[in-house]
Every structure is written in structure tokens, then in C-alpha cells.
Amino acid sequence: MKRTATTVLPSAPDPASARVRVSPTAPPLTRIPRLVGLLLVTVLILGLAACGGSATTTAGNGAPAPQEGPVVRVGSLLDSEGTLLGSMVIQMLDANGIKTEDKTKLGTPEIVRAALLAGEIDATIDYTGSGQYYHQGEEGDPKWKNASQAYEAIKKLDKDKNGIDWLTPAPANNSEYIATTKALSEKEGVETMEDLAAYVKRGGAVKLIAAQSWIDNPLGLKGFEEAYDFTLSDSQLIALSTGNTAEMLSALAKGTDGINFSLAYGTDGQLQDLDLVILVDTKDVPPVYEPTPVFRDAIIAAYPGIPGILEPVFKSLNQVKLQTLNARIA
Template sequence: MSPISRFRRTAALTLLLLAGPTMAAGPVVVSSKIDTEGAVLGQMVLQSLEKAGIPVKNRIQLGATNIVRNAIKAGEIDLYPEYTGNAAFFHDQADRDIWKDADKAYEQAANLDKEAHNIVWLKPAKANNTWAMSVRGDLARANNLKTLEDLADYINNGGAFKFAASAEFVESASALPAFQKAYGFTLNSDQLLVLSGGNTAATLRAAALNNNDVNGAMTYGTDGGLNALDLKVMADTLGVQPVYQPAPIVRAEVLEAYPKIREVLEPIFDSLDLETLQRLNGLVAVNGVLAEQVARDYLESLGQD
């Protein structure tokens, strides 16, 4: 072989060696929002992908919604759990009733994000983390209260009821007034304990402790304290509130590089109903268990160990 041929062959091999790592897909940058649920869901994603042999980089609990949203659009992160209802605000469609239907909200969110940002929404959880009206567990069990229709019947038939909520929830046309109009009940001023701020921890505590005869509370659907404090979410069967189902969202080019992501994550999120997510959040928020451990134990229960 001539010196020139040897040089060309050596040069070609060198280029291939140099190009190999560059052409290979990098680790999937997994992120989440900064709250308790974000930590739990983020750890589930991170651990399950890592177990499946997909390289990952941990950026869990990166920040609030605007932080992670801008990061995925900029390509700084690759995947994080988002909520279907938030897509209404991302795409300036908050006034549309489509967001109150779980299937339609998911489909709309997926279509809008794919077209605008090449972001793919994977299968959502069954849980709905939206504004909710909850009641004490003993009241729910004694009166078979499961839905807001049940609660309306109980109130309209003279049942003792006092509700703790923020001023925003009481006054906002889309919150308590919307529930009252849709389900046909009215709470007078004596039946309301209006608390400053919008922290559901305060309303949950008021109902759980039965302060001032309070036996109902403004909550979010998957609040970690619900299970621990024995409060029951009343199902919004008429769809008064927008649906906020958590779902992994991922940049399309990353999903193309690692198509197994879909296969790994879909059964996990499909298993997360309202009570399950309440319980998992409660282990962190109430019992102080690390989100990493809660996620690991749950994945093991699903056979992901």
C-alpha cells in the first residue's frame, strides 16, 4: 500500500472515530417542576429510563412552570411532566371549553405543541390535579358523598356544611360560583371560612381539624395532604374545571433517538389514578420520605425493579 493510500485510510478511520461520539445521541435531560408532585413524577421518569438502559441527566425540580416550559422549548431540557390544562395558557386558548374534557384536552395539547414546538405529549395519568371541593372522610362515608351532585343534594337537604377556601376561590367566577351554578347549590356567608392566600395546606388543615365546624375545603385533586388528613375529593362529573392530567412531554428529536421512552413511560403514567398520586405526594409532603425513594418503591411495585 502506498504512503498516500495509507494516509487516506488512516485519515478516514480517524474521522470515523471522531464522528462516532458526535453522531451518537446524548443523554436525555430529564426535568420537572419544583413542587412535590414534580419531584415524584420526575424521579419516576428518571429512574425508569435509566433502568431501561437509556442514558439520562438529572435536572429534576428545575423551577416553576415558566422555567421548565422555556427550557424545553430552548432545548436545554428534553423531557418533563406537564399538565394538559396548562397547554390552554401556553397557546392562548384558556377561554375554550375543550379543556374541560379530558380526552379532547389531551388531543388539543398534543396537536398544538407538536405543530408549534415539535414537542410530543405521551400518555397522561388518569389523575386530575385541578381545583376541587373536598369534604372530611367521615362526612363522605356517613352520607355516601362521592360527587359534587351528591354534595349538592346533601347541602340542599339541610346537611351541616361549612367550607374553607381562599378569597380567590370564593370570588372567582370560574371557581365556587361556577360549581354552585352547575350543581345547583348555594353556600351563604355563614357556611364559608375565607382564608387569606391560596395555600391549600391551610384549607386542608381547617377541614381536617374541624375548626369552626369546617368539614369541607378547597383543594387540588392530587394534594398530598388529602389522604393523610382523610379528606375526599368530590368528583366534578359535569366538568366545571379544566382538566389537569400530568403527562410526560418530550422533544420529538429525542423521542426519535430513543423511541423506547414511550414504551417505558406509558404504563407507569397509566397506573397513576387520583388516589395513587395523592398517596405518593403525601408520603413526601406529610411523612417526609424522599421523592427519590417514593418513586423507587412505586416502580418496584409495578415490577420496574
Template sequence: MAVSPISRFRRAAALTLMLIAGPAMAADPVVVSSKIDTEGAVLGQMILQSLEEAGIPVENRLQLGATSIVRNAIKAGEIDIYPEYTGNAAFFHDQADRDIWKDAGKAYQQAASLDKEAHNIIWLEPAEANNTWAMSVRGDLARDNNLQTLEDLAAYINEGGAFKFAASAEFVESDSALPAFQDAYGFTLGSDQLLVLSGGNTAATLRAAALNDNDVNGAMTYGTDGGLDALDLKVMEDTLGVQPVYQPAPIVRAEVLETYPKIREVLAPIFESLSLETLQRLNGEVAVNGVPAEKVARDYLDSLARD
């Protein structure tokens, strides 16, 4: 039976649409996002730039908002990948009361398992760095007394060493913060050894210690705060695992990873290279020295390529 010109036209048009639509769908860009903070900007730029360099099409949605905003966005499929913290999965899945989150390896595995099952979200290789609540001391105090860990600091305090600590009221009063450190490591700070500042901004506590305000030589901080390296403050290692672990890791929608499996191998060595001190330094370049996060990430990726 003869095929009419109209039928031939319709078939040709349909084939053309299929050919156009197929590659376009395959080439959908990976929507890269991050939280609005300094570290989010730096890590987000590393993801964005490294994927683009690997030939993966990307769309920039960095510094989208606070945790709740980016979390809801990836669950809704509005973004595809962003850096998250293992400890936050405890709150995402209502498991904050479990001790499993204080062990780095177990916390990562639990976060990965829960998100894969609930939302088909994949956790990629985490950084070594732990951005959790911490106690830091002035660099000169640490060097003069060989203070590396909270056990070292407890021994120094219990031997009568001069120590005054700047912290927020929440850190001082919350059972999971200073009281938990004191119970675990066996030291006590009296009221005369505390400078309690309003709000929870670690920039204020770090500045108080760096300037030695009112004899302050220790400060509440987060593990990878940008001001630590720049202000010569040293985080005391939590060897007993008092605090939950907050390792940054890229999380990505499973269907996107299936489309671009190279994402895993591109990002793994980058995040594996991010130690506590490295992230402190990179964050400090942005927060203290005012270098754009885009340049900080570019310079770091270039340094990895040279090594």
C-alpha cells in the same frame, strides 16, 4: 499518485474524530426535568429512574423551577422531557376560554396537536389523575352520607346538611371556581358557611377541614394534593366537568423521542397506573411523611414491577 504521510495522517485523524463523535452524539443523555413542587419531584423521579433502568442515558435536572421556567427550557432545548399538565396547554397557546379543556380526551388531543405543531414537542400517555381545582370533604362526612360526587354534595347541602367550607378569597370570588360549581350543581353557600383564608395555599384549607376548625368540614383543594389521603379528606368528583382537566403527562422533544423511541413504551404503563388516589398517596408520603421523592418513586416503580 502517491499519498504523502501527512495526508494519510490527516485522513486517519479525521476518521478517528468521526468514530469518536458519532457514538458520543448518539449517547447524549436525556435531560430529565420537573417543576419545583412535590408532585413534580415524584413524577420527575419516576421518569428519571425508569429511563435509566431501561438503559437510556439520563441527566438529572429535576425541580428546575416553576412552570414558566421548565416550559421555556424545553422550548429552548435546554431540557428534553418533564411532566406537564394538559390544562396548562390552554394558557401556553392562549386558548383558556375554550370548553374543550374541560373534556379529558379532547384536552389531551388539543395539547398534543398544538405543541407538536408549534414547538415539535410530543405529549406521551397521560395519567388518569386530574390535578385541577376541587372541593373536598372530611372522610367521615363522606362515608356517613355516601358522598362521592359534587351532585351528592349539592343534595346534602340542599337538604340542610351541616357544611362549612374553607377556601381562599380567589376560589370564593373567581367566576370559574366556587360560583361555577354552585351554578352547575345548584347549591349555594352562605357567608356563614364559608371560612375564607388569605392566600391560596391548600395546605391551610385542608388543615382547617381536617381539624374541624370552626366546624369546617370541607376544603378547597387540588385533585392530587398530598394532604388529602393523610388527613382523610375526599375529593368530590366533578361529574359535569366544570373545571378544566389537568392530567399529568410526560412531554418530550420530538428529536429526543426519535433518538430514543423506547421512552414511549417505558413511560406509558407507569403513567397509565397513576389514579387520583395513587397520586394523592404518593404526594402525601413526601409532603406529610417527609419521605424523599426519590424513594417514593423507587418504591412505586418496584411495586409495579412486582405486579
């Protein structure tokens, strides 16, 4: 049964699904590549140097030697994180002499996935937990809550059925959690979801802002309530019609209308800047969503070095680093 919060804040139409975060102050598309150029330097220093990655042989003028093969069309979702990671892929391929075409900010998850399967793009950034929705009979299987099992499952399913290669994912879980202020966390001792349940049961004040769809989702608030044995009343909820966590976290940080808890994504860049913390989910309620470069296998066959080019960069993108990068382009 759908739960309706007592207050619904107005919000701009959501440009995509719940997996997409669009900051109202996000830089325009023309600025993203320049920002990524600066951020990629950091990633390369911390990632490639630590992992031993290297660029391809250069031509006599110092530029990367061009490789023979098709142009790689790289798409992404509409959100800033997708554009950031898609742009990183483009720059890494370009730096290794592989010709690319920038199709980042292509559309919603449904549009990007359809374009990849239809061969209209050759690569994108996707999230491991989304694999359960791509293949019949997989939705809700417990393996999608385990990082390694989810990755191995979608890697095999998409390779066997669609000729799609999932490369090395970033060790950063972009799933949906509940966040609060660091001040409340420290004062009330609320660091985990068990702590939140105890806080609710002892009558602690709660005003949670979240997307209505997440409130009603068995892998969202409903799942957390069942797993940790607590219940929030409608009067303790403020529902938005969209999944835009930028405005939710801003309201949390300001304490707007008494808001002291919010839906948050694990890699939200605002968390650090606004002094917010995510409550630890010890029971793995939502699926694991690790951002992963995904390619048509024909492209990997044409450029077998691509997995090795991207692996050290994505391995370097842990939770804190991706939050930091997202914060810089928010």
C-alpha cells in the same frame, strides 16, 4: 367581582401558581430520589409487569447498555408530585441506558414551560388541562374538560407549533375539587356536588376553606355554584392567599374554626391519611389535569424508545395509586 371571605388565614408565600402543591412537611430534595427509588419498585411491579414493559439490553456486567445520544435534562415544578414524577422519568431513562441530568424542582409552571420552549431543559411533567393557557384562543373551550379530547388537543397543538411531544398521560385527574370529611359525607349523605347543593339549600352548616383565586375563578367555586345552583355567602368562606392545600386539608381534618369543607386536588396524598373524601363533580366543571411526560421532539428522535419506556409506568398511575405515592412523600 371579587368575593372576600370574612376570615383570611395567614399563610407562607406561595412558591408557584395554583397548580403547585407544596407540603410544609415535604421531604427535602436530597431525600426525594431515595424515596422515589423505593416507590418506583412498586410502580414497576404493578405497572411494567401488568403492561408487559421491559428494560433495554444490559451490558456484560448487568448494567444497562449505554445508548448513544444527548444527555436528557429533566425538569419539574417545585411541588412534591412534580419531583416524584420527574424523578421516575429520570430513573426509567437511566435504567434503559439513557444519560440524564436532574433539573427537578426547577421553578414555577411559567419558568418550567419557558425553559422547555427555549431548549434549556429537554423534558418535564405537565398537565393536559394547562394546554388551554399555552395557545391563544383555547382558554375556556369545553374540550379541556374531557380527558381524551384535552390530551389530543395539546398533543397536536404543541407538536405542530412548538416541536413538543406529549407522551402517554397518567389516568389521574389532578383538578380542583371540594373535599369533606368521610364522617360528614356519611352522616349527611353528601357524596356529590348535587348533594352539597341540596345540603346548602336545606341550611346545612358550611365553612369552606380555599384559595382566594379559586373562590373567584369561573372554573372554581363560581363555576360550581353556577353549575349546581347554590351560593355560599362570604361568612361561609375562609380564604387563603395561596393554593397550598396541605394546610387547608389539615384544617378540615381538625375542624379548625368550624371548617368542614376544603379545596382539594384530585391526587392530594393527604386525602387518604386524613380520612377525607372528594365530592364527585358529575358536570365536569373544572378542566381535566392529567400528569404527562413532555419532551422536545429532538430528544424523541434521538431516543425513539422513550415513549415505550414510560408508557407502562404512567398508565399504571391511576388516581388512587398517585394519591398513595403522594402520601408517602408528604
